[in-house]
Amino acid sequence: MTLVLSIVLIVLILLGAPLFSAIGASAMLGFSGEGTDLSIVAIEFYGLAETPVLLAIPLFTFAGFLLSQGGAPARLVRLSEAALGWLSGGLAIVSLIACALFTAFTGASGVTIIALGAVLFPALVASGYSERFSLGLITTSGSLGLLFAPSLPLILYGIVANVSIDDLFRAGIIPGTLMIVFLAVYSIWKNRHAATRKGTVSVAELKSAIFDARYELPLPLIVLGGIYSGFFAVSEAAAVTAVYVLVSELLLRREIPIRDLPGVIRESMLLVGAIFMILGLSLASTSYMIGIEMPQRLFEFVSPYIASEAGFLIVLLLFLLVVGAILDIFSAIVLVVPLIVPVALQYDVHPVHLGIVFLAAMELGYLTPPVGLNLFISSYRFNKDIAEVYSATLPFLLVLLVCVLLIAFLPQLSLFLLF
């Protein structure tokens, strides 16, 4: 019976039913099977109003959307180019760094490819990088900053796994940098024979670019400095970011007319509403799973086959690659994390390390068919066939896969900055 209902739910999801409806249905089915009063689902959903740190999600999302509306993306590219464009493979490295920074602030929701790709893709091609390489690079960069504060998936993981978000912010620094460095080295090596045009060293241009970005430049310093030094709590940093972006983009720069503000709020809160809907209902489904000791059962099921931490990590990575290819990162976090955290603890995997491995593996999910978000956004934005985007992205995907393996099997990369 349970099996039949599960299959029905999966079919409904494949037909396009919203994920929250399937999560809500499975929670209600589970509870009613146990004879629990179904108003528990509403009580659990109300838990959204009892989790203080959730505030960070709407505020960071709004600030990120607002930031991507005006000229901030172009100024970020200009500044990175003035600072690094003279290096060999400079513009490729500029793309990686600019995209990573931007994604960290906008929450890996596909905004990066749309906002920065429009500037970077033509610039890369004009500088002599092949169209195929540029396409792959931009598509990959669209989710690159995921491991850096204050990215939305990091915050959501902390909430769902009940792990200190500050610790996660610290843990992501080295693994996130590793990904950028590996992709940069690959980009340089790949283009070693190509006649790419380098920028020239110009102090005047650098000064002018810094002046141009004078309103945005302090933002990462305030937010990251505030969070990493412990001066701000995460939700306070989010409030400061929202106010800062509102004041700088709307009042000082006046690039975004005030009358456009409700539109930006609507767009960003649509995403927040969609995330909170699955989060709220998964609070209910998770409480049911914990009630029937699902994590314990899962552990008992796998433990005869998996003896060591390394074995667990290998199976976990394979599992996450499949999950990442099917589910978006937010749904994957709220659905999968509550089940695997207790299991991982039994294998002595540190929850913070697990979080970084989880998100790093999910980053690959943005680039794998059938539903890799970045593939579709790129295909749509640059008007390329999806198969072409996929094959252009494949080498980058393999580079990232190596990074994910390193991150998984060298816990020190994640935990070094924690202790």
Add this chain to the structure above:
Amino acid sequence: MGRRIETALMSVLLLGIVALATLQIILRNFFSYAIFWADDLIRLGVLWLAVIGALAASRDGRHLAIGIVPRYFPASWHKPAAITAAVFAAAITALLSWQAFRFVADSYRFADTVLGNLPAWAFQVVMPVGFCLMSYRFLVQAVDIIKQDQ
């Protein structure tokens, strides 16, 4: 009209939350003072924002979904798939609305309070109402798809 109300409500809620959270930070750091109900009100504001945002996402068809069918199956499948999905979502949100209503009714009966001594049901009522409107949205979606035939 409905869309405008959603957008207006979300704007007021979000900007209000930003203002209140900022005020709290300023008071805490410079005046060592905190408004005692502010954090609770912010949390309830986030709940409202979540439900109204989800309602807006229902109107615009922007909920997180997988939807393999529209991408990988022949066109003749698209309509029946979309109708089934929308009707299912309508049924689930209707059920959620009913359960949320029972939750709020209990809260009313037991005279639960928030923010000091305000009635909790007045803040919780966004859940049953929001889910109910979402259910209506999904039904409208299903009807719209069926109508496309004619």
